[in-house]
Structures are given as structure tokens and as C-alpha cells.
Amino acid sequence: MFGKRIKIKELLLSDNVNYQATVMGWVRTFRNNQFIALNDGSTNNNIQVVVSLGSLDDITLKRITTGACIKATGEIIASLGKGQKVELNASSIEILGDSDAEKFPLQPKKHSLEFLREIAHLRFRTNTFGAIFRVRHSLAFAIHDFFNKKGFVYLHTPIITASDAEGAGEMFKVTTLPLDGTAPRNEDGSINFKDDFFGRNTNLTVSGQLEGELAAMAFSDIYTFGPTFRAENSNTTRHLAEFWMIEPEMAFHDLEDNMNLAEEFIKYIIRYAMENNREDLEFLSQRLEEEEKQKPQNERSELGLIQKLDFVVNNDFERITYTEAIDILKECSHNKKKKFNYLIDKWGIDLQSEHERYLVEKHFKKPVILTNYPKEIKAFYMRQNDDGKTVAAMDILAPGIGEIVGGSQREERFDKLTERMKEMHIPTEELDWYLDTRRFGACPHAGFGLGFERIVQFVTGMGNIRDVIPFPRYPKSASF
RNA sequence: UCCUCCUUAGCUCAGUUGGUUAGAGCAUCUGACUGUUAAUCAGAGGGUCGCCCGUUCAAGUCGGGCAGGGGGAGCCA
Numbered sequence: 148m149f150g151k152r153i154k155i156k157e158l159l160l161s162d163n164v165n166y167q168a169t170v171m172g173w174v175r176t177f178r179n180n181q182f183i184a185l186n187d188g189s190t191n192n193n194i195q196v197v198v199s200l201g202s203l204d205d206i207t208l209k210r211i212t213t214g215a216c217i218k219a220t221g222e223i224i225a226s227l228g229k230g231q232k233v234e235l236n237a238s239s240i241e242i243l244g245d246s247d248a249e250k251f252p253l254q255p256k257k258h259s260l261e262f263l264r265e266i267a268h269l270r271f272r273t274n275t276f277g278a279i280f281r282v283r284h285s286l287a288f289a290i291h292d293f294f295n296k297k298g299f300v301y302l303h304t305p306i307i308t309a310s311d312a313e314g315a316g317e318m319f320k321v322t323t324l325p326l327d328g329t330a331p332r333n334e335d336g337s338i339n340f341k342d343d344f345f346g347r348n349t350n351l352t353v354s355g356q357l358e359g360e361l362a363a364m365a366f367s368d369i370y371t372f373g374p375t376f377r378a379e380n381s382n383t384t385r386h387l388a389e390f391w392m393i394e395p396e397m398a399f400h401d402l403e404d405n406m407n408l409a410e411e412f413i414k415y416i417i418r419y420a421m422e423n424n425r426e427d428l429e430f431l432s433q434r435l436e437e438e439e440k441q442k443p444q445n446e447r448s449e450l451g452l453i454q455k456l457d458f459v460v461n462n463d464f465e466r467i468t469y470t471e472a473i474d475i476l477k478e479c480s481h482n483k484k485k486k487f488n489y490l491i492d493k494w495g496i497d498l499q500s501e502h503e504r505y506l507v508e509k510h511f512k513k514p515v516i517l518t519n520y521p522k523e524i525k526a527f528y529m530r531q532n533d534d535g536k537t538v539a540a541m542d543i544l545a546p547g548i549g550e551i552v553g554g555s556q557r558e559e560r561f562d563k564l565t566e567r568m569k570e571m572h573i574p575t576e577e578l579d580w581y582l583d584t585r586r587f588g589a590c591p592h593a594g595f596g597l598g599f600e601r602i603v604q605f606v607t608g609m610g611n612i613r614d615v616i617p618f619p620r621y622p623k624s625a626s627f
Numbered sequence: 628u629c630c631u632c633c634u635u636a637g638c639u640c641a642g643u644u645g646g647u648u649a650g651a652g653c654a655u656c657u658g659a660c661u662g663u664u665a666a667u668c669a670g671a672g673g674g675u676c677g678c679c680c681g682u683u684c685a686a687g688u689c690g691g692g693c694a695g696g697g698g699g700a701g702c703c704a
Contacts, residue, residue: 179663200661213654230664254638254654255665261696262638316703354704379702380628392704488700500700553704598704611697623695 156189158223164233169220170194171243173272176255177211183237185219188271191278191430195226195234203240213255214246214272260614267618268627275434278427279615282420283603289419290372290393290599293412299368299395304355306374309347310577317378318350319388351376356594357528357581359396360557363592364584370395372599380622384611385548387600389620396594402530402539402556405593406466406516409543409552413514413602414460420606421456428453428606435608448547452608455546464514464543470494472517475510476502497524500549507544514551515544527571529555531563541595548605554595561585 152169172187172194183196196219198208211217221237228234252266253273263270270276291301307321323344324330331339340348355371362369375392397408421428432452439447450458467475476482476491476498489499498517507515519537522529529538543552558564564585568575575582603615613619618627 176665178666179661181661182663182666184664195664197662226662228662228664249637249655252637256638256653257665258638265696375704377703381702382628383700383702384698386703390704550704596704601704 152218154189155185155187155192155194158194159190159192159233162232164223164225166223167220168223168235169218170196170235171218172216174211174213174215174217174246176213180208183211183217183219185217186272186277188277191274191281191426195228195231196221196240197234197236198240199236202237207240207242210242210245211240212246212248212251214248214251214253215242216244216246217241218243260611264613264619271617274430276614278424278430279603279607279609280617281427282424282431282607283615285420285423286416286603286606287372287599289416290370290412292419293415294368294370294395297368299370300362300366302355302359302362302366302369302371304352304358304371304373304394306352307345307349308352309345309349310357316353318353319376319378321345321349321351353377354392354394354596356394356396356596357578359394359594360581360584360592363396363398363594364588364590367398368395382622384613385601385604387612387616387619387621390612390616391599393597393599394594396592398590398592400556400593401591402518402541402593405554405556405595406518406541409541409554409595409597410464410516413543413552413597416602417456417606418460421453421460428456431607431609455608456606459514459545462513464516465511466516466518468519469498469517469521469537470519472498472502472506476505479505479510481505481509495521495523503544503549507546507549512546514546517542517544522567525555527567527573528557528564530558531567539593545601545605548601551601551605552595552597554593556591556593559585559589559591561589 152171155170155172158168158170170185170187172185175184175186175193177183181198181200183198184193185196186193196217198211218241219235219237220239221235223233224236226232226234253269258273260275263273263276271280294301321344322340324338324340324342331342333339338348340346343349352375354375355373359369359371371392371394373391374389376389377386378388379386381388395408395412397404400408435452448455473491473494473496481487482491487499487501487505489496489501491502506517507513518539518541519532520540520542521536522531522538525538525540529540531538539556541552541554542550545551558567561582565575565582568578600612600615603609604612607615609615613621
């Protein structure tokens with residue numbers, strides 16, 4: 148049996164000393180030919196492995212380099228130095244994997260996030276990315292935990308879909324037809340998919356919502372949590388071509404129920420990370436603080452990362468309607484002084500990110516839930532309000548990130564839904580299976596979608612979404 | 628896709644009005660030292676200045692194009 152070792156997290160958690168232990172991990176630094184800072188990914192903290200002078204031959208000593216993988220056995224003792232409570236006094240050290248110091252790109256120094264993105268396969272071995280991906284794990288776990296406790300069914304919606312009418316964005320095509328121009332064609336010149344693998348045009352999913360609604364009409368409460376694909380040419384710090392999305396769908400919920408659940412959900416998963424990843428968040432908080440010091444005073448955020456999360460968890464989100472938001476924006480001095488690139492003049496326009504940021508970061512200084520948008524700027528499936536102008540939509544806007552959740556009460560009335568689909572040129576025949584939910588036992592229901600990487604960004608304080616997913620996919624980039 | 632900035636050693640960056648042999652810190656290698664905390668000290672190696680074209684007696688430096696990257700915008704989660 149090889150794996151008989153103690154994880155560094157467990158070892159550091161206890162103050163016990165004077166016992167034999169074996170640790171395995173990767174060398175972060177090797178100081179003084181004597182002190183190894185060893186990390187195994189279980190925690191951001193390293194165990195100090197002490198090699199007593201003359202106890203190792205020179206050849207082995209030379210192989211203890213940054214990045215090398217080693218197994219160390221010895222006695223855990225109270226540290227003779229400052230900076231750590233306990234350390235391992237090595238009686239034997241075995242090199243499990245060498246790491247050529249001249250070639251290993253990670254050095255015991257600060258690297259830029261841009262450089263680390265180019266070596267994403269190795270960046271897990273840094274403090275920052277170790278912390279990020281442990282937090283990401285905790286958030287993912289907390290999501291399942293939250294819904295499971297509430298009796299939701301975890302639904303796996305298809306990744307390959309035949310419908311391209313979801314309207315959520317450009318889609319990636321899925322096909323086994325040849326790309327050399329010899330694919331079969333219809334008379335009008337378009338590709339004939341009859342002989343394609345699925346016998347029809349298929350794409351990667353942009354949302355599992357429509358399928359989620361089908362299941363909610365049987366289980367009452369379901370959620371999806373899986374990868375989603377958008378072929379948009381988006382080059383920003385908050386968009387990916389492949390990202391993970393959480394989409395709960397609840398029967399017997401109206402817009403208010405929906406908002407309540409979304410707010411409770413966000414607070415739950417943040418709280419979970421704060422309770423289970425304290426050290427990682429403290430590290431990330433410190434990292435952010437140092438990054439902020441580079442910025443001019445007026446651009447720095449008022450709260451530190453942990454303070455910000457504390458605040459979000461302990462305060463109610465602000466809830467206002469689209470109409471109220473327009474009034475606030477129209478009357479604010481920022482608008483009157485013409486400081487917006489897009490000035491707010493009339494009801495009905497879509498809010499730009501500068502407006503959302505103003506509301507969240509300047510006006511309310513907390514997460515904001517915006518409701519009841521004009522129907523013209525929202526999707527076909529959102530429930531029409533009695534005013535004939537708005538739909539029961541809600542977006543949750545978070546400081547620094549912008550839109551983090553988009554949701555709505557769904558239009559359960561068959562006639563209203565099909566009418567709206569026709570107005571918006573959504574082919575009803577292609578979504579006939581979806582309309583069956585309205586034909587057979589329809590009920591008021593609601594749901595929302597939450598971009599997983601966006602919440603990971605929010606909790607870790609990372610500015611670029613490409614740094615919170617292990618191997619980011621975006622235009623012109625699909626390495627690893 | 629649009630706007631804008633950037634690209635010089637393995638990494639982070641200096642490099643003056645265009646002018647002789649392009650620098651620093653860290654990393655790496657060699658040696659010294661040994662209870663260090665990104666150890667310290669001494670020495671050494673390391674460059675097609677992103678690529679192509681142009682202006683000029685002369686280009687890391689000026690102009691154009693291309694590529695890659697950052698930030699912002701749009702689309703959205």
C-alpha cells in the first residue's frame with residue numbers, strides 16, 4: 148500500500164507533536180539546503196520538512212527542487228523556528244518525481260495572472276489558484292447540498308440538443324458530416340442533415356431551462372448544474388464559450404417565491420465557502436488588497452473581500468422594479484451631468500452595464516434584484532404582467548460582476564405563450580414538446596439561471612473569469 | 628465584433644531627442660554560509676528587442692500591416 152500518509156491539512160490542524168508521520172507533496176521552496184516548504188493541495192499552508200545537515204547524500208539533495216514531488220517520513224515536532232507551529236524532522240526523503248529547475252516555469256516569486264493563464268496546466272500549484280479551485284469545489288458542493296436539503300431533484304439535461312430556438316445565444320454545431328464541402332445539400336443549397344449522426348441539425352446546449360421546465364411539471368422542484376456553451380464572439384472578463392450554469396425550476400412558484408429562493412441560495416453557498424474555506428478566502432482577500440494598492444485611490448473598493456461577503460450574507464438584497472430603476476437613473480446627478488455614455492431618457496430601453504454598475508455600486512451599494520422588465524427586451528417564455536407592458540422577470544446584479552442571475556416566472560397560459568412566440572418569430576412546431584407542458588396540467592412556475600463562474604468570481608474576488616475555471620475556453624483559445 | 632493600451636533575458640520591467648558592445652531585480656547554474664520563512668553573500672551563463680514591410684547613413688526607439696495579450700464596450704450567465 149502506497150498511499151499511507153497524512154494530508155498536510157490534517158497534520159497542521161492538530162497541535163500534537165512527537166509522533167511519526169509520512170507526508171507527500173510538491174516542493175514549493177527549498178531554503179538553506181535544509182528547509183523544504185511542502186504542499187499537497189489539501190490546504191494553502193505548507194508543512195516545513197527539515198533535512199538535518201549531512202543526513203542526505205548530495206545527489207538526492209540536488210534533486211529537491213521547486214516543483215519536485217517527494218515523500219518525507221520523520222517525526223512531527225514543535226518547530227524550533229518561527230512561522231510555523233510544527234514541522235517534520237525528516238528521517239528519510241524519497242524523490243517521487245524530479246522537476247528540472249531550469250525548465251520548471253513556476254518560480255518562488257510572484258507571477259502575473261496572464262503568464263499563469265498560459266501555463267494553466269501548472270497553475271494549480273500556486274497559492275492563488277490552489278485557493279480559487281478549492282473554493283470553487285466548495286461552492287459546487289454547497290449548491291448540491293442546498294437543493295438536496297430542499298428536496299430538489301438534480302436533473303441532467305442534454306448537452307447535445309436539437310432545438311436551436313432557445314434564443315439564449317449563438318450555438319456550436321455538432322455534426323459528423325465532412326467539413327471539406329462534400330456534405331449533402333438540399334435543393335436550396337443548405338446542408339441536408341438527414342444523413343448526419345442524429346439525422347438532424349444539432350448543437351451544444353445554451354441552456355437546460357426548457358427541459359428543466361418539463362421535469363418541474365412532474366417533480367415540482369428540480370435543478371440542473373452542468374456545462375453550457377455559447378459561440379458568441381465575446382472577449383470580456385466575464386464571458387466564456389464553455390461555462391457551468393445552475394438552473395433551478397420550481398412548480399407552484401411565482402416571481403416573489405423565485406426571488407426569495409435565489410437570494411437564500413446565493414447566501415447559503417457563500418456562507419458555506421466562508422465556513423469551510425476560511426484560510427483560502429483570507430489568502431485571496433490579502434491578494435486582492437495588494438492588487439488594489441496598485442490602483443488609484445478612487446478606484447479602490449471600500450470593502451475587503453471578506454467584509455464584502457459578510458455584508459452580502461447579512462443584508463437583504465435591494466428589490467426594485469425596472470420602472471423604479473429607470474426613475475432613479477433618470478433623476479441621478481450622474482445622468483443629469485451626462486456622465487453616462489448612454490443617457491437615460493425614456494422607459495423601455497435596456498440597461499447598459501454602466502447603469503447596472505451605478506445602481507449596485509454607487510446608489511444601493513449592495514446586490515440588487517431588478518424585476519418586471521419591458522417585455523420587448525426579454526425572452527418569449529417570461530410571464531406577461533397584467534399591465535400588458537412588462538414581464539415577470541428578475542435579474543440579480545452583484546457589485547463588480549454585474550448580472551449574476553437571470554430568471555422569471557414562466558408563462559404558463561398556452562394562448563399567451565404561443566401568441567408571444569409568434570410575435571417573436573419563435574417556431575412553435577419545433578418546440579411542440581415544450582408546449583405540451585402548457586397543454587397537460589400547466590401550473591404557475593418559475594426558475595432562474597446562475598452562472599457558476601460568475602459566483603466563483605464574486606466569492607474569490609478574481610477580476611477575470613478565465614482565472615476561475617481550470618481550462619477556460621474563449622474565442623481563439625482552447626488549449627489543454 | 629468595436630474602442631484602447633501593451634509585446635525587450637525563464638519571469639517582472641527599465642531603455643533619454645533614432646547613434647558604438649541593449650540593462651536591472653528575481654529565477655537558473657557554480658561556490659560560500661547554515662534555524663531558514665519568496666534565506667543571505669560572491670561569481671557566471673542567459674537576448675533574432677513578437678513577426679513582416681517601409682523611412683533613414685543609422686531603428687529596441689519613427690510609420691504601416693499582421694499576430695498574440697490586457698482593459699473597456701456590445702451580446703449575456
